Amino acid sequence: MARATESQNVSKNPPRTYNQVHSPRKYTAGKRRVSIYLSWSYPGEAGREVRELDNRYSTMTEVRRVEWPHWEGPQWSNTSQFLQGIDGSLELFFRAWVPFQQVVWETTGHPIPVYQRVDQAGYQLPIDDRVLADTDTLLLFGLDHTVTRQTAGQEEIEALREFLSQEGKCLIMGPHHDVGASPDTEVRDVEYRHHGDALVPRQQRFAGYIRSLTRALGVPVENQWGLRPAIVAGSQNEIAPLNIDKALDSRGWLNGVTTFNFHKHLPHYAVTDESAKSVHVLAKQPIDMSKPHPFTQAGNKEFNAFVWVAPEDKRAADVLFADSTIFSTLFGSSESLKRFWQNIAR
Numbered sequence: 001m002a003r004a005t006e007s008q009n010v011s012k013n014p015p016r017t018y019n020q021v022h023s024p025r026k027y028t029a030g031k032r033r034v035s036i037y038l039s040w041s042y043p044g045e046a047g048r049e050v051r052e053l054d055n056r057y058s059t060m061t062e063v064r065r066v067e068w069p070h071w072e073g074p075q076w077s078n079t080s081q082f083l084q085g086i087d088g089s090l091e092l093f094f095r096a097w098v099p100f101q102q103v104v105w106e107t108t109g110h111p112i113p114v115y116q117r118v119d120q121a122g123y124q125l126p127i128d129d130r131v132l133a134d135t136d137t138l139l140l141f142g143l144d145h146t147v148t149r150q151t152a153g154q155e156e157i158e159a160l161r162e163f164l165s166q167e168g169k170c171l172i173m174g175p176h177h178d179v180g181a182s183p184d185t186e187v188r189d190v191e192y193r194h195h196g197d198a199l200v201p202r203q204q205r206f207a208g209y210i211r212s213l214t215r216a217l218g219v220p221v222e223n224q225w226g227l228r229p230a231i232v233a234g235s236q237n238e239i240a241p242l243n244i245d246k247a248l249d250s251r252g253w254l255n256g257v258t259t260f261n262f263h264k265h266l267p268h269y270a271v272t273d274e275s276a277k278s279v280h281v282l283a284k285q286p287i288d289m290s291k292p293h294p295f296t297q298a299g300n301k302e303f304n305a306f307v308w309v310a311p312e313d314k315r316a317a318d319v320l321f322a323d324s325t326i327f328s329t330l331f332g333s334s335e336s337l338k339r340f341w342q343n344i345a346r
Contacts, residue, residue: 039209041118060088096330142175142207174324175207177226220273226265268303
C-alpha cells in the first residue's frame with residue numbers, strides 16, 4: 001500500500017479518543033482554562049421510552065423525518081454509520097460543540113474537556129475538585145429533563161461555593177427552555193404553535209439540576225418558557241439583533257457582538273427577585289410576535305437572553321446565564337457568535 005503523502009495527512013481530521021482520564025491543565029497567566037459540564041444522565045436521556053410523547057429528546061429517526069432531507073446523507077442515515085435512537089440526537093450535540101471548543105483552544109492554548117454527570121458508560125461524575133481544580137470558566141449546560149431527577153448534592157453545592165469564592169473565576173449557567181409548565185393543555189398548545197418546532201413535545205421541561213443549584217446558591221434567576229426569537233425581515237432564520245445594555249457590560253463580554261444564533265425556542269431568564277442589586281440583564285432578544293404566547297400576551301416583546309450576576313458578599317466570581325445553544329453550531333453560527341466565544345474565553 002502506498003504511503004500517504006503529508007498533504008493527505010494534513011487534510012484529515014485529528015484522531016478522536018473516548019473513555020480516557022482527563023489530564024489536568026496547568027495554570028497559565030492570562031490563559032483561561034474552560035470546561036463544559038453536562039448536567040444530564042446520558043443513559044437516563046437515551047433510555048427514555050420513545051412511546052412517551054413528552055419530556056424526552058427526539059430519536060434520530062424522528063429528526064430525519066421532520067427535517068427531511070437535511071439529514072439524508074450516508075453519514076447520518078446508515079444505521080451502521082450513525083446511531084438512530086435518542087442516543088443519535090444526543091451525539092449531534094457533541095459534534096456541534098466542537099467548533100466552540102476549537103475557538104476556545106485557539107484563543108487560550110488549553111483544550112476544553114466535556115464532562116457528563118453520568119456518561120455513556122455509566123460513570124458518574126458529580127461536580128467536585130476533579131472538575132473544578134483546573135477550571136477558570138465552567139460552562140454548566142442544563143440539558144437534563146426534569147423527569148430524570150438530576151439535583152445537586154450538598155457536596156457539589158459546597159464545591160461550587162468554594163469555586164465562586166475565588167476572584168477571577170466564572171460560572172456560566174445554561175439552563176435550557178421550560179416548555180409546557182402549565183397544567184392547561186390549551187396553554188401548552190399555544191406555546192407549541194408559537195415556537196413551531198415539530199420536534200419539541202407539548203411539555204419539555206429542562207434543568208432541574210441548575211434550578212437546585214440556583215436555589216442553594218441564592219442566585220435569583222430562573223429559566224422560563226421557550227420563546228421564538230424575531231428574525232430580520234425578509235430572511236428565513238437570520239435572528240434579529242440583541243438589545244444590549246452596553247453601560248452594564250463592564251466586563252466586555254458583548255464587545256463586538258450583535259447577535260447570538262437562531263433557535264426556535266429559547267428560555268427567558270427571569271429575575272425572580274427584582275431587589276437583587278447584583279443581577280444585571282445585559283442583553284434582551286426581540287420575540288417573534290406573529291403568533292401568540294402567554295409571555296407576549298402579558299405585554300412582553302423581548303426576553304432576557306444574557307444575564308450577569310456580579311460578585312457580592314462571599315461570592316467573588318462572576319455568574320452568567322446564557323443558553324447552551326449559543327455555544328453550539330447545531331443551530332447556525334456567525335462571526336458575531338464567534339466573537340462572543342472569544343470574549344468568554346478571554
